[in-house]
Amino acid sequence: MAEPTGFARTWRRGWRDWRDWRSWRARLLRTWRSSLQFRTVTITVVLSGIAIVMVGVYVSVSVGNDLFQSRLSQVELDSNRATSAAQGILDSSDAADRVQVQSLLASARSAISAASSSRLVAVFRVPGQDPSTSVPQDFSTFGDSTEVISPELRTAVQGSPGTQFWQSVALATDDDGQVAGIVVGSQITVPVAGRYELYIGYNLGEAETTLQFVQRTLGIAGLLLIILIGAVTWIVVRFVVTPIRVAAETSQRLASGDLGVRLPVKGDDVITTLARSFNGMADSLQSQIKELADLSEVQQRFVSDVSHELRTPLTTIRLAGDMLYDQRAAFPLRRVVLRNSCTPRSSDSNSCSRTCSRSASTTPGRSNSRPSRRTSCTSPQMPSRACGRSPNPRAPGSTSSPREDTSTRRSIPVASAGSCTT
Structure with a gap:
């Protein structure tokens, strides 16, 4: 089996290191501290992501509110129209017994469904009225969603005849799910039976589907935009950081003693100006170091020449001094x-x-020739x-002051x- 190449070994070792998730934090921190390009790209991507998320949330909320408000306006209009149609049918009837009233309510329910385009209709008799044998029973097509008609909504409808009230609810679906909806309540008057509460439910599934589509589109577009911003930032920062990295490596080589290294000069931008200034500084430094080296060499040569020239006279003086010292007994x-x-x-x-x-x-005892x-x-x-x-600084009259000669050791x-x- 062939031995893996150097690149393959490096890739495998790096893959094994990255598989150790416990070392990711230390690696990320080390990369964050050592790489200017990584820091710039990370900060740009994070800030851009935050801005995109904020814009996406704002757009999603705005679109959702617009969809809800438009659907609510349509629902109120349809409910008002359905209530008016039902009340017109009830007012035009002369039903007097329970069967006729029951048939009348069925006709009104059909008119409500046709006018409101909704199959969710509920009719409840307003409590507190006199009991009657001709009063039809309450009915509801909400099914399991009947409890979504809250007591607060019923209380508001019971206390204000001729006024519509609405409430946002979650309606049950056929697949045991839930979907957003609106329930609109009002009162109608049934001949012989008295006042009844009318509730019409509207499904907002289509609006919710539209909102989800918009949110999904915004999410995908925002993610692609963040990736694009990160890639563009990486490329741009690479163009800027690469000359700086080259300058740092060149300065390190210059500091280590390689005085002949220089930065490449291309173009007329700021980086080129920096390269020219750096090269000029390196040339000046190299020339000054060369001058100092030449001056040091001249000084060494001068010291060598002076020491060589002074060696012979000093030796002669020392020999003469030694000879005089040896013949000191013969001096008068x-x-x-x-x-x-x-x-x-x-x-x-x-x-x-x-x-x-x-x-x-x-x-006395020695001759003087002079x-x-x-x-x-x-x-x-x-x-x-x-x-x-x-x-002599002594008093007048002093005759002599002994002085010792350090060379002859005699008092004169x-x-x-x-x-x-x-």
Whole structure:
């Protein structure tokens, strides 16, 4: 037996998953969250379905009311005409006994059926009249539907002679079913027998059949319209969502590092403008990243060159420092003495001669090859004053301040004194 292809395996696995009805809710929720096209189509179909149902209900109710009102008007007209015909027959008769009255009522019933086009007729004697032997018995052709004549309707007819009353009822059919109908009641006067209640029933089966046909047509048309709206919405949204999906996938690839990916540009619509802007942004981003990469490469090359150029001088300086440190015992220790003196040259109090002497002497026991040097300097604008100065922040008269050389680890005493004599 041949192995199923990849599509067949995927289809079978999807069919097994969809057969598990308990996972439908999770799948629908996941599809709802992840698919913009599914959400758009679902919302459009639901809202369109609600609108179509509302319109269908309104049309159905309106058509039903119109059918009922038109049928009611016809029923009232027929009932009035039948009642008038029956009353005319009764008024033109001179019946005096029960048999003649019974025959008269039969003739009136035939006239009522002919005038009203209805076989449902009932005649009941109005209660509360004087009993008489010539009074005919009540009769009804409603059969099992006689109880549909409610006590409220009979009370209204009994209390208002000359007025018609109607009531919506459910009439029994020959197949033990029920059909909508109307019962119209009024009074007639029978010679010798007195007043009688006349009820005529009308079957509204034809109007109900027409209404059901209209409702069925509206339901089928509404369902087809919802399906058509869903299909059209799916196609339209697909045209709109597909470029957005492509843009999302392209942006993901661009974010992952594929800087050469671009959106296709077709037409001159808004999606095309979006594609051009996205491609321009991608080009700018790619160029800036390339510039940064080139700059980073230049910096790395510069750092490498500088480190290479500085390696030789630093090595030389370090070797010289190590050599000096190793020969530190052979270097002479030198003592430096600084003396400053200021002596007036004339009697002018605003002039003063300043003589600076510097002598260098070696530490006892060491020879000094350099002679002592003395430098004399004169400051003609020096004011006449007496002061004592010392480069050392200590009090005047201090002779030396030890200073430690960190390189030779030897103390070099420095003696300095300063005086000014007026």
